[in-house]
Amino acid sequence: MIGLLSTGGAYAAFGATATADETTAVSQSTLDEGEKLFAANCATCHGAALEGTEAGPSLHGVGAASVDFQVGTGRMPMAFDGAQAERKPVQFTDEQVKALAAYVASISPGPAIPDEEYLQGDTDAANGAELFRINCAMCHNVAGAGGALTEGKFAPPLGGVAPEHIYEAMVTGPQNMPVFNDMNLSPADKADIISYLTYVDDNSSPGGFELGSLGPVAEGLFIWIFGLGAVIAITVWLTAKAN
Amino acid sequence: MSTSTVTPQTRGSRFTAAAANYLDERTSISGAVKELGRKIFPDHWSFMLGEVALYSFVVILLSGTFLTFFFDPSMTEVYYDGEYMPLSGIHMSVAYHSSLDLSFEVRGGLLMRQVHHWAALLFVASIGLHMLRVFFTGAFRKPREINWVIGFVLFVLAMAEGFTGYSLPDDLLSGNGLRIIDGMLKGLPVVGVWISYFLFGGEFPGVEVIPRLYVLHIMLLPAILIVTLALHMVLLIVNKHTQFAGPGRTNENVVGVPILPHFAAKAGGFFFLVFGVIMLIATFFTINPIWNYGPYDPSPVSAGTQPDWYIGFADGALRLAPPNWDVHVFGYTLPFGILVPMIALVGLLVVVAIYPFLEAWITGDKREHHIADRPRNAPTRTAIGAAGVTFYAVMWAAASSDIMATHFMLTMEGVIHTLQALLFVGPVIAYIVTKRICLGLQKKDREIALHGFESGRIVRMPGGAYIEVHEQLDEYERWRLVSYTDYAPLMIRPNAKGRITATQRARAALSRWFFEDRIVPPTKGEIEHAKEHGHH
Numbered sequence: 001m002i003g004l005l006s007t008g009g010a011y012a013a014f015g016a017t018a019t020a021d022e023t024t025a026v027s028q029s030t031l032d033e034g035e036k037l038f039a040a041n042c043a044t045c046h047g048a049a050l051e052g053t054e055a056g057p058s059l060h061g062v063g064a065a066s067v068d069f070q071v072g073t074g075r076m077p078m079a080f081d082g083a084q085a086e087r088k089p090v091q092f093t094d095e096q097v098k099a100l101a102a103y104v105a106s107i108s109p110g111p112a113i114p115d116e117e118y119l120q121g122d123t124d125a126a127n128g129a130e131l132f133r134i135n136c137a138m139c140h141n142v143a144g145a146g147g148a149l150t151e152g153k154f155a156p157p158l159g160g161v162a163p164e165h166i167y168e169a170m171v172t173g174p175q176n177m178p179v180f181n182d183m184n185l186s187p188a189d190k191a192d193i194i195s196y197l198t199y200v201d202d203n204s205s206p207g208g209f210e211l212g213s214l215g216p217v218a219e220g221l222f223i224w225i226f227g228l229g230a231v232i233a234i235t236v237w238l239t240a241k242a243n
Numbered sequence: 244m245s246t247s248t249v250t251p252q253t254r255g256s257r258f259t260a261a262a263a264n265y266l267d268e269r270t271s272i273s274g275a276v277k278e279l280g281r282k283i284f285p286d287h288w289s290f291m292l293g294e295v296a297l298y299s300f301v302v303i304l305l306s307g308t309f310l311t312f313f314f315d316p317s318m319t320e321v322y323y324d325g326e327y328m329p330l331s332g333i334h335m336s337v338a339y340h341s342s343l344d345l346s347f348e349v350r351g352g353l354l355m356r357q358v359h360h361w362a363a364l365l366f367v368a369s370i371g372l373h374m375l376r377v378f379f380t381g382a383f384r385k386p387r388e389i390n391w392v393i394g395f396v397l398f399v400l401a402m403a404e405g406f407t408g409y410s411l412p413d414d415l416l417s418g419n420g421l422r423i424i425d426g427m428l429k430g431l432p433v434v435g436v437w438i439s440y441f442l443f444g445g446e447f448p449g450v451e452v453i454p455r456l457y458v459l460h461i462m463l464l465p466a467i468l469i470v471t472l473a474l475h476m477v478l479l480i481v482n483k484h485t486q487f488a489g490p491g492r493t494n495e496n497v498v499g500v501p502i503l504p505h506f507a508a509k510a511g512g513f514f515f516l517v518f519g520v521i522m523l524i525a526t527f528f529t530i531n532p533i534w535n536y537g538p539y540d541p542s543p544v545s546a547g548t549q550p551d552w553y554i555g556f557a558d559g560a561l562r563l564a565p566p567n568w569d570v571h572v573f574g575y576t577l578p579f580g581i582l583v584p585m586i587a588l589v590g591l592l593v594v595v596a597i598y599p600f601l602e603a604w605i606t607g608d609k610r611e612h613h614i615a616d617r618p619r620n621a622p623t624r625t626a627i628g629a630a631g632v633t634f635y636a637v638m639w640a641a642a643s644s645d646i647m648a649t650h651f652m653l654t655m656e657g658v659i660h661t662l663q664a665l666l667f668v669g670p671v672i673a674y675i676v677t678k679r680i681c682l683g684l685q686k687k688d689r690e691i692a693l694h695g696f697e698s699g700r701i702v703r704m705p706g707g708a709y710i711e712v713h714e715q716l717d718e719y720e721r722w723r724l725v726s727y728t729d730y731a732p733l734m735i736r737p738n739a740k741g742r743i744t745a746t747q748r749a750r751a752a753l754s755r756w757f758f759e760d761r762i763v764p765p766t767k768g769e770i771e772h773a774k775e776h777g778h779h
Contacts, residue, residue, distance in 0.1 A: 083654070129329040133415065133537045137545040142415065143535045147546025148645035152654035155546065199329050200535075206347070207357055207529030215416065217643040219530050220552025223364040228372065230520045231295050231365070235288040238513060 026102045034103025037096055041077050050108050055081075062172065063110020067101035069168035073161075075175075083152035084175045111171040118191040119163035121198030128196030131189055135180065143213035144197055149176055159201060163194045278480075280503035285486040289380075292373035294510065298517040299366040300472070306359040307461070313349050315341040316411060316457035318450035327534050335413075335538035338453050342412035342533055357525035363408060364530075365521060367401045367553040374398060378598070378628050380615035382485045384608070388599040390478040393471055395596045400468045402553050407460040409531065409551055413453050416531075418539030419548050422447065423558070430581030448541060485615040488726040490719050494613045549642055559641030560584035563663050591634065605753040607733050619688070620727040622681035623757045629677035630670035637666045678760065685762035688724040691716065692765050693773040715774070725764045732758045 039048065045056030052058030059066075070076040071092060075085035092100070101113060133142060141147050144158035153176050158166065170190050173179035180190070204210070211218040252260075267273045284290065317337040323330045325340070326347040345352040374394060377383055383391035406424075410417045425447045428439040444451030483497050492498045500506045536545070550558050561584050568579035594601075602624065603609070618625040640647070644658045695713035703709055716724070733754035737743050765773075 125329040126323075126331045126333055129537060130333060133540070133543045133545070137543055139546050141547045142537065142545040143532070145547060146649055148648040148655050150655055152648075152652075152657075154649050196329055205529040205532055206534075207353055207532055208527045210529050210532070213532075213535065214646060215547055216531075216549045216551045216555070217547070217646050219364060220555065222528065223361065223368055223524075223552070227361065227365050227520065227524055228295075228368050231369070231517060232288065232292075234513070234516050234520070235291040235295070238509060239286045239288045239291065241286075 026106065030099045031103050031106055033096070034099035034101070034106075037092070037100050038103055041091075042100070045078075050104065059104060060108050061110045062104065062108055064101035064105035064113045065111040065168040066172040066174065067104045068097060068113050069165050069172060069174055071100055072097045073165055084154070087156060111168075114164055114167040114171070114187075114190075118167060118187050119194060120191070121163055121195045123188070123191045123195045125192065125195040125199045127189070128192030128194070131185065132193050132196050135185065136193070139177075141213070143210075144200055145213040158197055161197070163198065166194050166197060276503070280501060282480055282502045283484065283497040283499040284502065284506050285484050285497065285499035287487060289376045290484065291513065292369055292376055294513060295369040295517055296366055296373055297472070298514045299362045299369060299521065300468075301514070302362040302518055302521050303359060303366060304465070306355045306362065307465075309351075309355045310345065310359055311461055313341060313345045313352060314338075314411070314457075316454045318413070318453055330534065330537070333538060336453070338411065338413040339533070339538045342414070346534065354525060357528075357530050358521055360409070360530045361525045361528075362521045363405050364552060365517075367398075367405060370394075370398050370401055371553075374595075375628070375632070379618040379625060380485065380487075381612065381621055381624065382615050383599040384612040385603065386611055387478075387482050387485075388603070390475060390482060391599050392596055393475045393478065395592075397468065397471050397475060399592070400464060400471065404460065404464050404468065405551055405553055407456045407464065410456050411453060411460060412531075412533045413539050414533040414536040415539055415543060415545060416533075416536045416548060418448065418541070419544050420550050420554075421452065422541070423550075423561070427561075427581055427585060430578045430585070432575070432577060432582075448539065483613065485613055487617070488614050488723060490722045492614070494611070497613070547646055549646075552639075555642035556635055556638040557584075557588055559638035559644075559662075560588055562641045562644055562659065563638065563666060565663070587638075591631070595631070602757075605750065605757055606730060607750070607754065608730070614726075616727065619681040619684040622678045622685070622760065625681050626674045626678035630674040633669040633673040634666065637662055637669050641666075682760060682762060689762055689765055692721050692724040693769060721770070725770070727764055729761065729763050730758045731761075 045053055046059050047053050047056075050059040052060075067076075070085070072090060072094075074088040074090040077091060078085045079088060090097070098113075105112065132140075132144075136144075139147050139149065139155035140158055141155075146157035147155045149155060155177070167190055168174075169177060170180040170185065170193070171182075185193070205213075211222055263273075315337050319337045320334060321337055321340055323333045323335055323340060323343065325331075325343055327343055330343065342356075346356055347353070377391065377394070406420070410421050425439055425443065428442070429435045431438065439447065442452065442455070443449045444455070484499065486492050486497055486499065489498075500509075502510075537543075549555060561581065564580040564584050566580065568583070570577045570579060616624075618628075641659070641662045644662065645655060647653060648655045648658050695715040698712045698714045700712040701709055702712055733751050735743055735747055735751040738747065
């Protein structure tokens with residue numbers, strides 16, 4: 001067990017370049033808590049040894065980032081078996097999520113939770129925006145408003161998503177998302193994308209209310225319902241007979 | 244005007260009279276003022292929708308002129324050095340750069356852009372609603388068929404203006420829109436590629452198309468639009484307005500308010516109200532946030548890419564066509580997935596344009612009509628209109644199939660397949676339901692005209708029976724209910740040679756379809772008769 005832990009820990013430490021400097025040792029008590037949480041909440045579908053069952057996939061090779069993303073955004077544990085797991089209120093405290101992540105990473109190393117330096121949202125947002133348009137916008141929409149995929153699957157809206165979850169999603173490719181590994185988008189590129197999304201989150205549209213950033217559909221509905229509605233109300237008022 | 248009455252003259256009125264006389268002696272304008280000033284406008288709200296279109300067009304002209312001072316359609320490539328941080332240093336065209344500068348660096352520029360764009364949406368929407376009003380009241384019938392066609396041309400021009408306009412900023416969304424048009428053009432057999440290369444000056448996207456669209460958008464199309472609009476107005480004055488039937492309102496007169504002085508004041512106020520509504524919307528609501536979209540680059544396409552609403556039906560038609568409709572003949576590909584939607588779109592527009600002539604031919608009605616039909620009194624036409632609206636609406640909805648899928652938690656495939664079925668079933672259902680509703684309403688009107696309406700007052704008769712007292716309508720109300728023309732299907736008649744042609748048969752069959760189900764309005768005799776027996 002200890003041998004497994006040390007090799008796993010070392011693999012996790014070297015596995016992801018983004019966290020190469022992160023050498024914080026995970027205490028045994030954290031791992032124990034993680035194991036208990038896993039057995040109580042995850043093992044039914046993912047198997048007691050992370051080997052997977054008919055109800056859920058194996059977790060071999062997922063690492064801490066994936067656990068932190070899936071559990072930290074409330075997608076896991078899943079509420080029901082749908083087209084894809086939905087974001088919902090988080091079921092665990094932050095420590096519990098980290099403990100689960102550490103436990104899973106200890107047995108099944110993979111991409112680690114990203115380093116803080118990439119999550120500040122203060123790098124080159126212009127580069128991030130361009131990378132976002134090229135790599136992300138076809139599913140998530142240019143303004144991160146989300147979009148539809150096939151068979152009821154969807155790319156969720158990105159407003160209000162925590163930077164570490166955005167980073168983790170890119171390195172682990174949850175649900176139907178492809179993996180953007182460090183060869184594809186370097187950690188600095190990922191940080192730029194996070195900066196762009198942070199900018200969009202922090203700055204409201206200079207033109208006024210955004211109407212959900214849904215583009216011409218929302219604009220068209222708005223003009224028909226409220227624009228034309230207001231104008232028709234005026235025509236009725238102008239032609240009303242005095243009683 | 245030179246026709247002043249004898250009143251004690253103040254200095255002000257003496258000046259007005261002198262000035263008016265000076266003008267009239269040099270321009271003979273009094274004739275025109277007399278003619279125009281007495282143009283009558285009926286006072287029903289639905290008659291003002293065309294005015295809304297006119298006023299939004301004025302707003303578009305004013306704001307558009309402002310935009311031309313700052314917009315530069317050049318496709319020269321530059322690096323962004325303006326205020327908007329998430330684009331700084333990004334490679335883009337001058338057209339996109341100047342649109343961004345217009346939004347962020349010109350005082351009031353963003354407001355004017357938003358005014359221009361919102362007003363354009365309102366312009367086309369009000370034209371659409373105005374057309375529906377004219378259609379459903381039968382106001383396109385003789386002598387107004389030509390003006391219907393002119394109005395239709397205005398509608399198409401407005402869509403063309405819209406499309407060329409929102410393509411100008413050279414942002415990602417508009418570039419994707421142009422790419423779709425390019426694809427549609429290239430889908431045309433034989434001529435498609437030639438037309439595409441002609442329009443784009445080479446392979447898509449090239450550097451020619453934005454300046455060309457700019458010339459179309461600010462010069463050619465507005466000029467044609469204004470001339471057509473003027474013609475529309477002239478014919479409106481020549482033909483006069485229609486009006487709803489009522490006591491004293493006949494096919495031979497128009498009852499309403501003359502343009503001068505009352506209506507002109509009201510219309511002037513109305514212009515500012517429409518202007519105000521557009522300004523308020525443009526102040527508070529973002530439209531076309533080009534800074535989000537980024538410069539055009541043929542590789543990325545954003546999720547949720549849609550055209551402005553009035554082009555939506557075309558986008559939807561393309562989305563509804565099933566995949567794998569390509570047919571390969573002699574080494575050529577016929578992309579029916581594009582050709583069939585295009586044929587459907589053009590077909591729909593052609594039917595809209597020539598509908599007055601179709602209906603006139605079917606009904607054989609050559610009389611002049613100045614009384615607007617209540618939609619229920621022309622059940623077949625109203626039903627055809629409802630079917631057409633449904634057909635259009637399904638295509639329109641299909642353009643937002645992905646947004647419906649995400650926002651109503653549906654599958655894309657489910658939405659598309661449902662809409663594909665609705666495209667064919669929907670109009671049929673709409674036709675049948677609308678026709679039945681119209682006939683039902685007519686029946687109800689007839690009943691009320693003859694027997695009055697239920698008062699809810701129950702009276703016990705001396706014999707013990709209970710009856711409900713029916714209140715009679717007053718004459719004004721009844722007039723509204725009973726005055727409509729009753730049509731009968733055309734009879735098949737032999738022509739001069741004594742033969743019955745196939746055309747005759749077709750026409751008679753169509754006429755039967757049009758007028759077979761009808762509710763005859765109560766005659767004067769029936770009403771009098773009902774009145775005598777109505778006093779319980």
